[in-house]
Amino acid sequence: MEPSAYHRLQTVPTPWGPFRTKPGARGHADPRYAFLAEGLEAEGRLLDANPGVGWVAWSAARKGARVVAIEPSRAALRALVQNAEAAGFEARPGLPWEAPEGVFDAAALVLPAERGSRYTMAAVLAAARALRPGGRLWIAGDKRRGFDRYFKEAQAAVGYGRVLARRRGLRLAVLEKERHPRLPELWRGFEETLLGKRLRFRTLPGVFSEGRVDPASRMLLTALPELPPGARVLDLGAGYGALTLPLAAGGARVTALEDDLAALRSLAASLEASGLAADFRHSDVDEALPEGETFAIVVTNPPFHVGGSVILDVAKAFVWAAHRHLETGGRFYLVANPFLKYEPLMEGVFGNVRTVRSGRYKVLLSVR
Numbered sequence: 050m051e052p053s054a055y056h057r058l059q060t061v062p063t064p065w066g067p068f069r070t071k072p073g074a075r076g077h078a079d080p081r082y083a084f085l086a087e088g089l090e091a092e093g094r095l096l097d098a099n100p101g102v103g104w105v106a107w108s109a110a111r112k113g114a115r116v117v118a119i120e121p122s123r124a125a126l127r128a129l130v131q132n133a134e135a136a137g138f139e140a141r142p143g144l145p146w147e148a149p150e151g152v153f154d155a156a157a158l159v160l161p162a163e164r165g166s167r168y169t170m171a172a173v174l175a176a177a178r179a180l181r182p183g184g185r186l187w188i189a190g191d192k193r194r195g196f197d198r199y200f201k202e203a204q205a206a207v208g209y210g211r212v213l214a215r216r217r218g219l220r221l222a223v224l225e226k227e228r229h230p231r232l233p234e235l236w237r238g239f240e241e242t243l244l245g246k247r248l249r250f251r252t253l254p255g256v257f258s259e260g261r262v263d264p265a266s267r268m269l270l271t272a273l274p275e276l277p278p279g280a281r282v283l284d285l286g287a288g289y290g291a292l293t294l295p296l297a298a299g300g301a302r303v304t305a306l307e308d309d310l311a312a313l314r315s316l317a318a319s320l321e322a323s324g325l326a327a328d329f330r331h332s333d334v335d336e337a338l339p340e341g342e343t344f345a346i347v348v349t350n351p352p353f354h355v356g357g358s359v360i361l362d363v364a365k366a367f368v369w370a371a372h373r374h375l376e377t378g379g380r381f382y383l384v385a386n387p388f389l390k391y392e393p394l395m396e397g398v399f400g401n402v403r404t405v406r407s408g409r410y411k412v413l414l415s416v417r
């Protein structure tokens with residue numbers, strides 16, 4: 050993959066004009082979105098509570114609904130905002146539970162089951178809370194990813210519903226809002242000692258490694274050299290701050306980039322709970338960082354998906370971004386599962402790579 054290929058949007062022709070999408074972003078080539086877009090009767094003010102790149106919002110707007118789409122992923126937002134401009138709907142960064150309450154005639158939600166049941170149910174309840182009484186909640190999902198269970202729970206909390214369509218494992222259902230459901234407490238917290246500092250983490254549903262710091266991230270921390278006070282560090286894919294917090298506590302000036310708003314809000318809350326500061330930005334890889342801004346150290350525990358080459362593309366984009374933002378002599382530390390072959394990639398980009406820790410995970414180092 051060439052350095053800029055990851056950041057390029059793709060165009061798909063549709064009967065309503067060119068639709069913008071981004072490989073790897075939520076909603077890209079995902080049959081659940083086309084299924085919901087097809088079956089949804091667009092009406093009045095409609096909230097899309099999990100729009101991704103925007104298939105459902107796009108077709109609902111074209112069918113005449115006044116759509117507001119709230120999306121937490123920066124990568125998805127890059128395509129979504131362009132589609133919103135073209136189709137005349139509103140798109141903004143946010144989490145499902147940040148939608149205004151009681152104002153929408155309809156809400157559409159592809160169940161975000163891949164983000165876990167706590168996030169999925171919070172999204173269902175939040176979408177229902179955004180509806181006026183009698184408003185309709187349209188949900189689509191996959192039987193193999195818990196659709197029946199979520200639908201049952203949604204009916205108990207929201208009101209009468211029925212399944213309208215089935216296609217292979219896909220399901221489409223509509224519910225009528227009879228009750229205004231309560232949202233459960235979303236925030237959780239835990240404490241851990243990292244690099245000798247006691248730290249407090251606060252997390253929203255759906256973040257990576259909720260409840261305890263990932264052992265791979267711990268291993269990465271042990272591989273770092275002692276940093277001089279004020280050392281500039283970049284944390285790529287910072288999550289709730291498992292790397293950012295201990296480094297900031299040790300006196301480094303950390304910039305943390307994160308695609309997902311649930312993770313970013315968790316990072317902000319964790320910094321505050323631990324009495325620390327860092328520069329954190331909502332960013333698809335390094336897009337929020339000015340060109341030419343450089344660091345002494347870049348750290349990452351990159352996202353990956355076994356067998357999901359698209360997700361590995363994000364990790365590849367992280368390696369290119371690390372190279373772009375390191376000063377000469379600067380060091381890039383990446384932790385990964387041993388079976389993920391990042392060595393040839395890091396060697397290709399930096400001209401050098403070595404393993405500085407190994408075991409259940411491996412920590413790789415490249416020097417610019």
Ligand SMILES: C[S@@+](CC[C@H](N)C(=O)[O-])C[C@H]1O[C@@H](n2cnc3c(N)ncnc32)[C@H](O)[C@@H]1O
Pocket residue numbers: 124257258263266285286287288289290291292306307308309312332333334335349350351352353363
């Ligand atoms: C394996 S987790 C590591 C999180 C954290 N650094 C830790 O050690 O716990 C990878 C993180 O990368 C984020 N991420 C995924 N795609 C991204 C992208 N395109 N740009 C920035 N961050 C991304 C995920 O949301 C996730 O928080």
